[in-house]
Amino acid sequence: MTSQELTEQIFKKKSFLCIGLDTDLEKIPTYLLTEENPIFSFNKAIIDATHEFCVAYKPNIAFYEAAGEKGWTALRKTIQYLHEKHPDIYTIADAKRGDIGNTSRMYAKAFFEDLGFDSITVAPYMGKDSVEPFLEFENRHTILLALTSNEGAFDFQTLKSNGEDIYKKVIKTSRKWKNSENLMYVIGATKAEYLQEIRKIIPDSFLLVPGVGAQGGSLEDVCKYGMTKNVGLLVNSSRKIIYASQSSNFAEIAAAKASSIQALMQQELEKIQ
Numbered sequence: 001m002t003s004q005e006l007t008e009q010i011f012k013k014k015s016f017l018c019i020g021l022d023t024d025l026e027k028i029p030t031y032l033l034t035e036e037n038p039i040f041s042f043n044k045a046i047i048d049a050t051h052e053f054c055v056a057y058k059p060n061i062a063f064y065e066a067a068g069e070k071g072w073t074a075l076r077k078t079i080q081y082l083h084e085k086h087p088d089i090y091t092i093a094d095a096k097r098g099d100i101g102n103t104s105r106m107y108a109k110a111f112f113e114d115l116g117f118d119s120i121t122v123a124p125y126m127g128k129d130s131v132e133p134f135l136e137f138e139n140r141h142t143i144l145l146a147l148t149s150n151e152g153a154f155d156f157q158t159l160k161s162n163g164e165d166i167y168k169k170v171i172k173t174s175r176k177w178k179n180s181e182n183l184m185y186v187i188g189a190t191k192a193e194y195l196q197e198i199r200k201i202i203p204d205s206f207l208l209v210p211g212v213g214a215q216g217g218s219l220e221d222v223c224k225y226g227m228t229k230n231v232g233l234l235v236n237s238s239r240k241i242i243y244a245s246q247s248s249n250f251a252e253i254a255a256a257k258a259s260s261i262q263a264l265m266q267q268e269l270e271k272i273q
C-alpha cells in the first residue's frame with residue numbers, strides 16, 4: 001500500500017488507529033487455549049470485531065517468536081487473513097530488525113516477500129547499509145526508530161553529537177539514503193512535545209506513534225504537535241485495546257475501546273478538514 005492510499009483510508013474510515021497485536025498466551029482468555037491455534041483464534045476475533053475502527057494492525061513479532069512454531073504459524077495465518085478479508089488495511093511487522101546489508105536483505109525478504117507485510121520497523125543503529133536493503137522494496141515502508149516511547153530513549157537518542165540530538169541526526173541522515181521516500185519514523189507518544197521540532201525536519205513523513213494507552217501518552221498532544229494537513233500519523237495502541245477484557249465477550253469490549261479511540265480521532269480529523 002502506498003502512503004497516499006493509506007491517507008485515503010484514514011480519511012475514509014475517519015481513523016488513524018493502528019491496533020497492536022501483541023498476543024500473549026498468558027493474557028488471552030483461558031478458554032481459547034483449547035483451540036488448535038489460540039493466538040490466531042484470538043487475533044481473528046479481535047480483527048473481526050475491530051477492523052472498522054482502525055486502518056492498520058501491527059503484530060509485534062516477539063510475541064509470535066516466543067510461542068515457537070505455533071507462534072510463527074499464527075503470524076502467517078493472521079497476515080493471510082488480513083490480506084484475504086481486509087486488503088485495505090495496512091500491516092506493520094513490528095520486528096525492529098537491522099543488520100549488515102547481506103543479512104538485512106534476508107529480513108526484508110522474510111517480511112515483505114514471504115509474509116507480505118506493507119512495512120517493518122527497523123533500528124537505525126547500524127546505519128545506511130543496514131537500512132537500504134529494506135528501502136529497495138517498492139510500495140513497502142521501512143519505519144525507522146527515531147525517538148522511542150520508553151525511558152531508555154534518553155540513554156542515547158537524546159544525547160548530543162556535534163550539538164545535535166542523535167535522534168534528529170538519525171532522521172536527517174536517513175533522508176539522504178537511497179529510496180528514502182519509503183521511510184516512515186517511530187516517535188513515541190510519550191514524547192509528544194518533541195513532535196513540533198521533528199515536524200520542522202520531516203513536515204510530510206508518516207509517523208508511527210506508539211505509547212498511547214498503557215504507556216500513558218496523550219492522543220490529543222500527539223495530534224496537536226504532530227498532525228499535518230494529510231494527517232501523517234498512525235497512532236498505535238496494543239494492550240489497552242486487545243486486553244480490555246478477559247471474559248468471553250473480550251472482542252466486543254476491545255471493539256468498544258477501539259471505537260472510543262476512533263471517535264476521538266474523528267474529532268481531531270475534523271480540525272484539519
Ligand SMILES: O=C(O)c1cc(=O)[nH]c(=O)n1[C@@H]1O[C@H](COP(=O)(O)O)[C@@H](O)[C@H]1O
Nearest residue numbers: 060094121148149188210214215237238239
Ligand atoms: O516500534 C514500536 O511499535 C514501538 C516503538 C516504541 O518506541 N515504543 C513502543 O511501545 N513500540 C511498540 O508498540 C507497542 C506498544 O504497546 P502498548 O503499550 O501495549 O500499547 C509494543 O508492541 C511496543 O513494542
